[in-house]
Amino acid sequence: MRRRHVTVDCARPYELATFWSRLTGWPTSGIDQPGDDEVLVEAPDPLPGLLFVRVPERRAAQNRVHLNWKPDGRSRDEEVERAVGLGATIYEDHRGPEDRGWVTLRDPEGNEFCIERQ
Structure with missing residues (x-):
């Protein structure tokens, strides 16, 4: 399959x-x-x-499944900034020291997705 x-x-x-x-x-x-x-x-x-x-139906709860993305040719922070410029919003910021972690965003209809570090 x-x-x-x-x-x-x-x-x-x-x-x-x-x-x-x-x-x-x-x-x-x-x-x-x-x-x-x-x-x-x-x-x-x-x-x-x-x-x-x-x-x-309207979305009523947090996604049960979401996509994680790894930037290609940009840093995580550059990709987060670009996504926000396209209409996403930051939902949870899990960035840590030494460029570790990820950012959970929401698309224009509220669906969560993550951008991880490169």
Whole structure:
């Protein structure tokens, strides 16, 4: 069995997929438009894509699963700053001495993700 997508339930799939496309540098499928109920961010093989699907329910609790990211070509702190500039918010800061630790952020709909050090 092979992973195909990581699916994220959300209120505004196109807008959230656009955030994640900018953050990861991965393209959307190219056929998606604002208002679509499903939008795919295509990851390079062998990684699974990110599929954003509209659901009527609001997010009610902390994520049970979240993604951890390791910067490529930038430091953790530079990547955190870039994510915040794209619309993320810092949720918990676990950075420590000697450049150790990670930062937990929330995307524009409140889904948690972490950026670790390089």
